[in-house]
Amino acid sequence: MFLNLHYVYNLHQKNGFTCMLLGEIFELVQLLFVIGFTVFLANCVDYDILFANKFVNHTDSSKVTLPDAFLPVDVCSARIRDNAFVIFVLTISGVFWLHRLLKFLYNVCCYWEIRSFYINALKMTMSELPYATWQEVQARIVEIQKEHQICIHKKELTELDIYHRILRFKNYMVAMVNKSLLPVRFQLPGLGESVFYTRGLKYNFELIFFWGPGSLFENEWSLKPEYKRGGNRLELADRLASRILWIGIANLLLCPVILVWQILYAFFSYTEVIKREPGSLGARCWSLYGRCYLRHFNELDHELMSRLSKGYKAASKYMNCFLSPLLTVVAKNVAFFAGSLLAVLIALTIYDEDVLAVEHVLSSITLLGVCITVCRSFIPDKHMVFCPEQLLRVILAHIHYMPDHWQGNAHRYETRDQFSQLFQYKAVFILEELISPVVTPIILIFCLRRKSLEIIDFFRNFTVEVIGVGDTCSFAQMDIRQHGHPAWMSEGKTEASIYQQAEDGKTELSLMHFAITNPQWQPSQETTHFISQLKEKVHREARGGPSDTHPLSLSESEPRSLIANVLVGPSTLNSVHFSADGSLTNHAAAGLGNGASALRSLSPSAAVFN
Known part of the structure; x- marks a missing residue:
């Protein structure tokens, strides 16, 4: 069966x-x-x-x-x-x-x-x-x-077998984003580095790699045998490039129909919401790229969304710290003039409702209301305190991944712009989906096709067969020795080359997340030993004792939210806790996000927020 x-x-x-x-x-x-x-x-x-x-x-x-x-x-x-x-x-x-x-x-x-x-x-x-x-x-x-x-x-x-069978293809996608294999980051003149990753582009990636006609997999659980051998890699790369070209051409031919559909669907879906809540376009959401970049190996959809939802409020507050003073001044005055006109029209309507029968009066009232709401989104809360460094720490406790150069630079617009790639405006999300039918074939034909050989090598080098599971991404095995990173407490425990290492400590973070989420899971002896050593290190840091693995220099200003109040639980790590900074949350948080955030804070290259 x-x-x-x-x-x-x-x-x-x-x-x-x-x-x-x-x-x-x-x-x-x-x-x-x-x-x-x-x-x-x-x-x-x-x-x-x-x-x-x-x-x-x-x-x-x-x-x-x-x-x-x-x-x-x-x-x-x-x-x-x-x-x-x-x-x-x-x-x-x-x-x-x-x-x-x-x-x-x-x-x-x-x-x-x-x-x-x-x-x-x-x-x-x-x-x-x-x-x-x-x-x-x-x-x-x-x-x-x-x-x-x-x-x-x-x-x-085992619990890991179940996760592998559910997340087989998603683990591959997470690994390809982690290794910067998919063409989703682009240098645009005047705009700098931008990320473009939409549902349409994601659909085409999955169609090409996993389940479409001529894909790399022969069924839901098995990679085609020829892609496991290295002898004909050039021929397979040419075949894949040709297939990508034809799929790109098909996207180009269907572009008018898909574009019309996207416009109609957006119109029917968002018009009522925009009329009722015009400020909703100024709200933010986790981008599709952000959800893939921040996802652990072996993390189910509901686990990911729960983790990101917990960081949503802090992320919104952080982005609101960067409202332009110039735009604020303009928005206040535009809101004043629009409000004055709206007040007169409302007063006339109350005095005599026949005013509504005058041409464009009702439209003017609606547009003025929308204008005022949009302007308010550019006016900061007068009670807001500017504390980007603390907010970024709270965000880190939930999203677990961020570049090292953000540390100490949370107040800079460069950091804000890079974070906006993960946490974008809803309006930007809608716009990207609208232009996706036009941009997707260009990316497939001119960007993805040239990476055909790298893709073939990736699937050959990072696919392992697991009994009872089938072919799965080797990164999803969370093997510290094979894919660990020396900078993430794996020094002396990993044999991985730079090509084999998962970036940003994703192997270690994913391992800890999975151990916390599935306390009944029984990993290998080597993995158990690594988790035990990590638990002991967290325990020493919590007590302020010496560490013999990596000398961590925690400044006196380091908030207790990351490590000082970590409570070490049983060997499965399911009781790892830490308290968030009192000035921001005033409550202790527990569970998978906290343990992984503690591990992130232990990275020698990313331990200190000065």
């Missing part, structure tokens, strides 16, 4: 079969609605009647109704048939919708089997699933493997 643990995890995250089914159905209906409604608006509405530019055949006393602006069915259908672009869009959309329908039917069959697995094997009903943690589900899977051998190639499943 082959159990697709990816479906098991997804069904848990989607809160059961019924919620999953409704979500998938509404996605299909939403696609039909967007296409159908747009075609209707473009071809079946007489806008001259709607805007009162011409009269209908009514008596003067009759009011114009919405149906009066609808064209007759025969006229509407004729306009659609005569429009070649509309026919092309409908054809492409129809093919795509049928593909989604077939995928939906396949998913329903798969999820129905997973539903039966939950009920019959794990003894969990669908009504219980939304309230059960993934750790509970995982523990039952580990136990049921011992009794029923759901994985026929291995007697016992």
Whole structure:
């Protein structure tokens, strides 16, 4: 029996079969609605009647109704048939919708089997699933493997095996971003270094590498044998480059359709939100690149989002420290003038509601309200205290990764600009998604294609076969000796070359995160020894005792949020705690983020915030 643990995890995250089914159905209906409604608006509405530019055949006393602006069915259908672009869009959309329908039917069959697995094997009903943690589900899977051998190639499943099977492809993506293999960073004239990584570009990467026609994997768990051998690497690189070229050309040909879809979807999705909360465009979110860069190896989606959500408030406060004084002055005055005009219009409306019937009065009220809200987003809170260094420490406690040169430079605009690549404006996110259909084929054809040989070498060098799991990224093994970094407490324990080392201490941080998240996990003896040594070091630093591994110079101004109050737990590290800086949070935080932040603070090259 082959159990697709990816479906098991997804069904848990989607809160059961019924919620999953409704979500998938509404996605299909939403696609039909967007296409159908747009075609209707473009071809079946007489806008001259709607805007009162011409009269209908009514008596003067009759009011114009919405149906009066609808064209007759025969006229509407004729306009659609005569429009070649509309026919092309409908054809492409129809093919795509049928593909989604077939995928939906396949998913329903798969999820129905997973539903039966939950009920019959794990003894969990669908009504219980939304309230059960993934750790509970995982523990039952580990136990049921011992009794029923759901994985026929291995007697016992470990927590790491389960994570590997769920995150096989995502671990590869995290590793490729960590090793700067994917072309997502660009030097733009006048803008400096910029990051471009959208859902469309990510989809194409995964299509090329993992599951598309001619991809590197022959199925969900096995890399094609020829990619494991080094003898024909040049031929495979040429083949991959050719495939990337054709996929790039396909993206270029479909660019008009995808671009129209992106614009329509953004319009229908965000217009109401912008009208209700104009300041939402000035809010920030973790970028898609940020979520991949900050992700640990073997970190599930809900674990990542929980960790980043905890750092959201501090990240927003940090970015708000850099509001331009010049923009603030301009925004205050623009808000004053717009507010004055709005006040007069509101007063006139209260005095006589017929004012609303005057042309463009209602539009003016709406636009002035939006203008005032946008201006307020550039005006800082007068009670805000400028403390970027402390805020950056609190952010570090949750995101765990940041370049060493940010230390002591939190107040500089260069640091702020680099952090904005991870934590971008919502408006920037929307804009990047809108232009993605145009930029994606350019990146594929001119940037990714030239990296074909490096990609082939990466998959050959960093793929290992694990019994009961299949082929997986070797970085996800979290092997300190193979992929550890000497600067991250792995000196003398790692044999990795620079090419094999994970950057930014990702191997060590991922190992600690996984050990804290899965306290029942039993790693190898060497890994257990490394974790024990780390625990002892954290314990010595917490007590202020001497350290024989690396001399850490902690200044007197170093806040207790990183290391001074670390409480060492059992050997599995599931009780590592530290207290956040009292001036910012005033409470002790515990769990996986804190332990990993403590490890990050122990890096010899990144230990001190002066």
